[in-house]
Structure formats: structure tokens, C-alpha cells
Amino acid sequence: MSNTNASTQDRPDRVRPRVVVTRRLPAGVESRMSELFDTVFNPSDTPMSREALRAALAACDVLVPTVTDTIDRDLLESAGQRLGLIANFGAGTEHIDLRAARERHILVTNTPGVFTDDTADLAFALLILAMRRFVPGARALLDGAWQGWAPTAMLGQSLAGKTLAIVGMGRIGQAVAHRARAFGMRVHYHNRHRLPQALENILSAHYEPDLERLFATADALTLHCPLAASTRHLVNAERLALMKPSACIINTGRGDLVDEEALVAALETGRIAGAGLDVFAHEPNIDPRLLAAPNLVALPHLGSATFEGRETAGEKIIANIRFWADGHRPPDQVLPE
Incomplete structure (x- = not known):
């Protein structure tokens, strides 16, 4: 099934896309995202259930997941027509079915080099x-x-x-x-x-x-x-x-x-x-x-756990969303091999 809304060029709400963030991000990053986008956060900071992810994918323009979220073909095939970007927090994207996303014309970005x-x-x-x-x-x-x-x-x-x-x-x-x-x-x-x-x-x-x-x-x-x-x-x-x-x-x-x-x-x-x-x-x-x-x-998965790294990753996500919302290809797009 094709997603025809991967570009926001003709969408009336293109200035403030609906963004769903699956985990808590640094306070400064969340504040900036709130200013720029129609952002929905996860205040509990617990990994979202599969059904919660399905609901988010059905109702947002941009999903901001992390390594704790598995975005597979089944979830992507149930995504709403408005979903056009998955802006991953982190460099690794093995938890996202890149091929299925590409088939639906959903762009995927990451945060390379930050950590x-x-x-x-x-x-x-x-x-x-x-x-x-x-x-x-x-x-x-x-x-x-x-x-x-x-x-x-x-x-x-x-x-x-x-x-x-x-x-x-x-x-x-x-x-x-x-x-x-x-x-x-x-x-x-x-x-x-x-x-x-x-x-x-x-x-x-x-x-x-x-x-x-x-x-x-x-x-x-x-x-x-x-x-x-x-x-x-x-x-x-x-x-x-x-x-x-x-x-x-x-x-x-x-x-x-x-x-x-x-x-x-x-x-x-x-x-x-x-x-x-x-x-x-x-x-x-x-x-x-x-x-x-x-x-x-x-150690409890601390490889990227620095104030500087997490802030910079958040800034990259914001940049990728803004590029996409303005109708341009994001700088950190990830393609399937």
C-alpha cells in the first residue's frame, strides 16, 4: 500500500506537523519540539505497547522512536496515510523495517556520528x-x-x-x-x-x-x-x-x-x-x-548516556523533521541495503 503523503508540500498543516515521541527526551529538546511542532510526548517514559505504537502511527505525521520500539512491517502497513517520516533517536535502525517503510514512501532518518x-x-x-x-x-x-x-x-x-x-x-x-x-x-x-x-x-x-x-x-x-x-x-x-x-x-x-x-x-x-x-x-x-x-x-546500556550526546541527537531529530516539513529531503535519511 502506497503512502502518498510522504511530502508535506501541499498539506495545510505543514508548518506544525503532528509528532509523536515514544520516550522522554532531554528537557531542552522537548521544549524546542513543542515550540516547532504539534508534539505528543510520553510522560511515563515507559516503552510504548504495540497497540500504542499502532495508534500513534495511525494518527501522526512524524514518529520519533528509539531502540526500544520495534517498528515492523505489520505496524507500518497499518499506519495512517499522513505518516511520512520516522525520525529515529539513535544511529542504529535495525528495529525499523526500512524496506517496508520505503515501500510506503515513508522516510526514515537517524542521528549518525553523535555518540x-x-x-x-x-x-x-x-x-x-x-x-x-x-x-x-x-x-x-x-x-x-x-x-x-x-x-x-x-x-x-x-x-x-x-x-x-x-x-x-x-x-x-x-x-x-x-x-x-x-x-x-x-x-x-x-x-x-x-x-x-x-x-x-x-x-x-x-x-x-x-x-x-x-x-x-x-x-x-x-x-x-x-x-x-x-x-x-x-x-x-x-x-x-x-x-x-x-x-x-x-x-x-x-x-x-x-x-x-x-x-x-x-x-x-x-x-x-x-x-x-x-x-x-x-x-x-x-x-x-x-x-x-x-x-x-x-553496565545498563550507557554507551550514549551523556548530556551532550543526547542533546545533540535531539537537535539532529529536530533538523530532520524541519527539513521534511519544509518539503526537503532530510540530511540523515537512512535507506535499506
Whole structure:
């Protein structure tokens, strides 16, 4: 079914499109959106139910969803004729059926590049915490179990000279590579397309086309690739079995990049030394066996959680809506592959 209203050129209410925002945004962003658009917010800040999303899609010109909203073909096919733009809060759009949106002439935008450094900082923080075993040390101190300094107590691994394997060498992967270089680590990476030689030289990065070899040579492996059918459970039992017993896995991408059953087994048996996770397959419901693992560093999806990043993402959304409302193609349009 075609949506003929993707352009607002001839619509009488084009100056103030009806915008539905599925989660709370920074106060300054919400205030600006209220000034510019006929905006409906979600004051409870709880993820909208499927039926609530269906009702919103039927009655708005623009939907502003987040990663907690699944906008699939079924919902899009029930959308109202006026829906012309889905302005996603965040860079990842795997929760939106881009192909179905395109078929209905609904534009989709995201907020690329906003959270690059914030996410890279967090990924490297997890890397340091996992490799140096700082979390078990902090836990022993807080639990009153620390007996004082000893030459062989709570030993971790130095970062300098170790091999950091990066899966996905986009903006965030490259930012992590810059940080790794500053810590004296060797950088190996796997990507759909090899980077230009000049950029590899800048990053001191070695391209590894064989994903299994990348896992086998890594002292730490960090995931920065998008979630797709080809990358779901990219970290599985077979690849974990290839890793060094001293290696760590870091994931700040999407939870389903990791087979959590396989990771639990690897952590419980000591097959790998540790993991640092900011995302989980069924968040906020996390497998209690993961949380019980003493060699896990876990954070509650904080990769983009900075005042600056969230404000900037909101500003990008406003810009995309304004471009669309004025009859122009938004600057951050996302197309299906």
C-alpha cells in the first residue's frame, strides 16, 4: 500500500506537523519540539505497547522512536496515510523495517556520528576494567574480603603489546582503534570492506579478512558492527572456542551480536578470561547467570548516556523533521541495503 503523503508540500498543516515521541527526551529538546511542532510526548517514559505504537502511527505525521520500539512491517502497513517520516533517536535502525517503510514512501532518518566518542570511551572503559580485573577487586574491597596488598593478588593483564580485535570499523570502531593505539595495543580488524591504506596507516590497523583467525589471535575482541541476520550471534560457541583462555569479549553494540548461552558457558568454565557488556539480548531482562559471573563487567546500556550526546541527537531529530516539513529531503535519511 502506497503512502502518498510522504511530502508535506501541499498539506495545510505543514508548518506544525503532528509528532509523536515514544520516550522522554532531554528537557531542552522537548521544549524546542513543542515550540516547532504539534508534539505528543510520553510522560511515563515507559516503552510504548504495540497497540500504542499502532495508534500513534495511525494518527501522526512524524514518529520519533528509539531502540526500544520495534517498528515492523505489520505496524507500518497499518499506519495512517499522513505518516511520512520516522525520525529515529539513535544511529542504529535495525528495529525499523526500512524496506517496508520505503515501500510506503515513508522516510526514515537517524542521528549518525553523535555518540561515536561516548561509545568508544565506554568500550575502552569496559576493556580496561575487564583486562585489569578491577571489578572483582572493587567487589572484594566493598565486601570486606580484601586482606591487603600482596605480590600475587588480583592480577590482571597489561594492555600494552596486546592485540585488540575490532569487528566493525565504522566511526566507533575507528575511534576505539585511536584509543587502543594510545595504550600501545596492536589493532587488528574485520570489516565488510577494507579501509583505505592511508587510514589503516593512521590507525596502525591490520586488516584480517578471516573472522575465525581474528578471534584466535585476539587478546580482547570488541564488537562495533550493526545487527543483521548475518551478524546475529556472531560471537558463538564455535568462535569462543577459538579464543585464548586469557582473552576478553567487549560488546557495546547490540545484545544479539552475542549468543549469551555460549558466553555464559565460556565464562563459567573459564574458557575466556572475562567479558564487558553494555548491551544484552533481552534487556532489561538479563540472564541471571551472566550477572552472577565474577569475570563479567556489566553496565545498563550507557554507551550514549551523556548530556551532550543526547542533546545533540535531539537537535539532529529536530533538523530532520524541519527539513521534511519544509518539503526537503532530510540530511540523515537512512535507506535499506
